[in-house]
Amino acid sequence: MRQSFCQLVKLLRKPDLLAVLTLEQWDLLIPQARHSLLLGHLSILVDRQGVREKIPSVIMRHLDSVKVVSDKQIHSVNWELRKLGEAYDTAEDSIILLKGAAYAVAGLQASQGRLFSDIDLLVSKQHIDYVERILSLHGWVSGHHNDYDGRYYRQWMHEIPPLRHMQRGTVLDVHHTILPPTGRYHPNPQKLIQSAREVVNGVKVLCPEDMVIHSAAHLFHEGEFEHGLRDLVDLQELLAQFDQSEPGFWQRLVPRAIELDLLRPLYYGLHYVQTLLGVSLPDEIVTQTNAAQPNALMRIVMDCLFEHAFAPDHPSCDRALTGLARWMLYVRSHYLRMPLYLLLPHLIRKAWKSHMDTPEKLELNIDGLQLPKPKVNRWHFWAK
């Protein structure tokens, strides 16, 4: 893949450039990183490079301001987990955390400087009604969804509608498997659950291989790539950590992906971590995952699409066809998620609804200042 000209991607490839950036370069980099949710990660990179004193304080304040939020989230999720543990006391399963919350509770380096908007849980399908009842007794209730949304989630998706805590506002996404059952890949969730590792009392996270495979699968089934680059950085961080901390990790990774029917998504994940972020992987892993690569034409198309999609959603990174590429990947994600006879009615319905919906009502801000409701602000519930 051609090396992207985008400032942020360039920097993620070569963090030693951090120390020599000009103010003009920071002027582009900070908005790009803000959009990609990677500002906190830059703060971590600065410290890893040991170049803090070389960065102007007017810059460092922005990186560290996000790090403050991230630290608070890590603290809060651990606290929230105690509450979850209390709620779950009587349930038969243990809780399995996924993604951001899992990284935070397991103390993985991927959690440092990272923001997350909700807590993702995995539970067995046969327990899901029970779990939902227990959680509702402890204050987590389903948000404002109409019947159609509820049915869409329960019937076709791999999760129930998000549950929001009545007082604290924290949001739980409860999944019974990691990919939609209507989709092309069908990893057996029981296998993931059986291999999960306990990190705190009654709370588990996926084992290292599964965590990496899930991270890759999630990334390449998302419809919106607003945070695609961040998800790719997650993968990079997980690989770097498990390479050091988990003996036999690389030997187990590919066989496990085959067992879970997720070798193709793993191929994509590892491919873009190498080409975009410049990560080097063991040769045999590259050879083994290449077995799952698509044909040559498809590779060219996908490389081209993903190169656009991973660029931060900022005008400085847009080129001709970026919009088209994002749209094609959006369609692709839905196509992977469900067959056309389900997909078409759903997309038509969604298009109609977004056309008919009146703007959401004003939201009270902390200072009593009513501003129109921010469109994307789930993480800010943590900030208070």
Next chain:
Amino acid sequence: MNSTIGSLGLAEFSRVLKTSGVTLKTGPFSYHIKSSLPAVQQGLHLLYADYALCTEAAFADFHISMNPVNSLRRWVRPKIHFCMDHKSPFLPMPLKQGLAFMEWGMNWCISNHVNDYVKLHAAVLEKNGRALIMPGAPGAGKSTLSAALTLRGWRLLSDEHALVSLTGAMVTPLCRPVGLKNASIEVIKGFDSGAVIGPLSEDTHKGTVAHLKADLHSDSQSDTPVKAAWVIFPRYSPGSSTRLEKKQKAETFLSAAKQSFNYSLLGERGYQSMVDLISACDCYDFVYSNLNEAIETFNNLKEPV
């Protein structure tokens, strides 16, 4: 040479604001602003006339713009977008609320993206090198009071955010226009005929809003931190006599923390910062109905020992 925004004619300023944009430095933060809206252009040109004109800054903390949603909507209930870093965090607002929306948006940038200070929702003023912090719920009359104090020789440090240092009880100035609402607009016009007040933003969720040009002091553009001396909770009460009453420090701590945007986010550092602040300050509740009496009371405040 350092020229100011006001040194440019309105037409030329509007053209620059619409095309390359202008970087506005207020206190420790700079905004790169672009807008094609006449109300925003006029408002900025008037209210920020004495701010440095900067069209080629290397770096801005926030890149913001205010523009119509799209050209087709220009004729029917026109709406505008506030964008930060080319993304609109809010739903569009009606055109006639332009300037107020812009000022709120600028506040929002700081409320949501800055954590190297403890930020209190408060007006801050300075006299003789000591800062007065007035936290207050909306409607308590703190903007009217700070506008009046500003017009009578106090230096406005901020109408919205007290930027309190993490140690040492220092407040960093962030001087921008004071937002006046509804009846306050006429009160301030009547209080001082020389007051420069910008265009009205009508029918906002707070009613009619207009802004007072508040950089009236020779040091208004300075961002040098000032030592905090007083924390006072004002309350406008029609017909009441002027009363300044000592407030317990513990109670002040709790009330002020409640008015903070990021006290809990900062955890122990937030707590330490507030301890330093409240320890260094004399704390009061203040009830007023007469602005002149209020100013006299504040002019007679003694520095904490």
